[in-house]
Amino acid sequence: MPLHPLVSEQQIRERIAQLGAEIDRDYPEGILYLICILKGASIFHADLARAIRRDAYLEFMGISSYGVARSSSGEVKVTKDLDISIENAHVLIVEDIVDSGITLSYLTRLLQQRNPRSLAIVALLDKPERRQRPVDVRYVGFKIPDKFVVGYGLDYAERYRNLREVCVLEE
Numbered sequence: 001m002p003l004h005p006l007v008s009e010q011q012i013r014e015r016i017a018q019l020g021a022e023i024d025r026d027y028p029e030g031i032l033y034l035i036c037i038l039k040g041a042s043i044f045h046a047d048l049a050r051a052i053r054r055d056a057y058l059e060f061m062g063i064s065s066y067g068v069a070r071s072s073s074g075e076v077k078v079t080k081d082l083d084i085s086i087e088n089a090h091v092l093i094v095e096d097i098v099d100s101g102i103t104l105s106y107l108t109r110l111l112q113q114r115n116p117r118s119l120a121i122v123a124l125l126d127k128p129e130r131r132q133r134p135v136d137v138r139y140v141g142f143k144i145p146d147k148f149v150v151g152y153g154l155d156y157a158e159r160y161r162n163l164r165e166v167c168v169l170e171e
């Protein structure tokens with residue numbers, strides 16, 4: 001299956017530096033948890049965390065919604081929950097991509113019930129054309145067209161996660 005570069009390594013690096021600076025500006029005080037949604041956001045999470053200069057805690061959560069298919073099953077399941085309490089803390093969900101919005105609308109509802117001081121989402125990629133549920137994504141790296149993409153953490157059946165750029169995977 002051919003790969004076509006869509007977002008380069010350099011574009012990703014520059015955009016993450018901007019996002020880190022914005023996040024530093026927006027969260028002047030209080031505990032900040034950066035919640036990585038495994039596995040897709042792991043690389044973005046690691047790079048974004050280092051673009052943020054203020055103190056931040058790195059936490060991890062597993063959510064499954066896709067299996068190995070290319071489109072959402074509509075079912076969301078927590079496969080690994082947080083092992084910390086987020087009560088009264090700033091929480092930033094770090095996600096690879098917002099597609100239908102099913103995963104993130106479920107997750108924001110779940111985490112909101114735990115009474116964080118604030119709850120927001122940062123996503124590297126956004127495919128707005130595909131939205132089925134409204135999601136309030138505060139920080140978006142890149143808006144992209146309705147194409148299936150891989151690389152920089154994103155996979156197709158677990159492949160391509162270690163590509164350094166984001167590529168379109170053609171049929």
Ligand code: IMP
Nearest residue numbers: 040072098099100101102103148149154
């Ligand atoms: P949503 O619930 O439809 O918004 O799906 C979000 C999840 O689907 C993301 O966290 C990704 O794991 C996966 N996903 C959506 N679009 C793509 C894509 O183009 N490539 C790889 N994974 C994707």
Ligand code: MG
Nearest residue numbers: 038039040096
């Ligand atoms: Mg994901």
